[in-house]
Amino acid sequence: MGMGRPREFDAEVALDQAMEVFWRHGYEGATIAQLTEAMGINPPSLYACFGNKEGLLKAALDRYTKLRNVWMDGVVAAPTARDVAERMLMGIAEKQTDPANPPGCLLVQGGIATGTGSENVPFELAARRAQNEDQLRDRFVRAKAEGDLKPTSDPAALARYVSAVSVGMGVMASSGSDREALRQVADVAVQAVEMQSARG
């Protein structure tokens, strides 16, 4: 018994193309026709490989968050809570205005509100945003234990705050704000974290 005809496309390359379409048009705004054209395949190949449109989105999100987590590991490796916030927000200002990608963040652009039948998508995106927030919170908990953050500081609140600013910057980027505008936002935002630092 043979193993069948081999796939003629690279699933990861195709996923990158699909990711860009979802990033630019959102889950519901992206059509199968756009996706298959960008991926360079025909609908049956898409469905055989990813199940359905939502399965394709999840695969694209997995790939997106995987790359993002590598970056986040570098962010939380900064020596202080203040530097973590600065590295994160300044990095986001850069990434979200990188002309190599659509503006903004896939975890926001993917879909905040949806029609009936796609209610699952916003939850999926929110869950992945929450992962980043958790990682930040853990880092800030450590910073507090180390005496880097004030004893009165609230690491969870700080993490939520940095996460909220990131999302806000993503929306700004997608609606045309340039890199300098985002840097200014990041610069102001970092000062709030600085105020919670022991030597702030």
Next chain:
Amino acid sequence: MGMGRPREFDAEVALDQAMEVFWRHGYEGATIAQLTEAMGINPPSLYACFGNKEGLLKAALDRYTKLRNVWMDGVVAAPTARDVAERMLMGIAEKQTDPANPPGCLLVQGGIATGTGSENVPFELAARRAQNEDQLRDRFVRAKAEGDLKPTSDPAALARYVSAVSVGMGVMASSGSDREALRQVADVAVQAVEMQSARG
């Protein structure tokens, strides 16, 4: 020559219902069937009154921003830049988790990314968000002139920052964050503005 059969529904009441549907499902996620049912009218009445789906959205946005502007006038009436930021962000924490409305902000939920043919919608929302930012900026310019904000402060950057935090809070609210979580974000965010205050 007569004036024709009079309209049997109240356009403002119908708009409120349409606003809620757009708020919950976004522009593209809202269907004409959902809109007409919520408004209590049939499609021909909708099209006769508002032109098309996008015209209905614009009318709903006009109504939304009109109410919001009244509130914003109260916000910028606060005595200091810091109090303006606090009043705005704490008020947003409350409004975006008000069970009388869908969670979040219509100017975000309405549509960040869209499919082909609705590219105009995100611009429309961004333009209305920019109005609020401009109003904040003007208020912070005044605060700087009054010596309330430091001479080194950047009113435009501060306004952008507060606007970005507002948007981020809106996304958080729509993905399930409760009022207390938003209040914590607002509380941290205000501290950055406080640092730019002359007596901060």
Next chain:
DNA sequence: CCACATCTGTAGTGAACACTACAATTCTGG
């Protein structure tokens, strides 16, 4: 009371959507 203008409900319209049936093709194992 009649001509006319506008609204209302019913019942569709064509287009676009996500998804798939099917037959031809290309591989592996024996």
Next chain:
DNA sequence: CCAGAATTGTAGTGTTCACTACAGATGTGG
């Protein structure tokens, strides 16, 4: 080289979408 398994391109499927034609209803001006 042949049988079976998986992928491929073509060409659809039914459904849902925004939007509208039309006929009856309800008002105003003369």
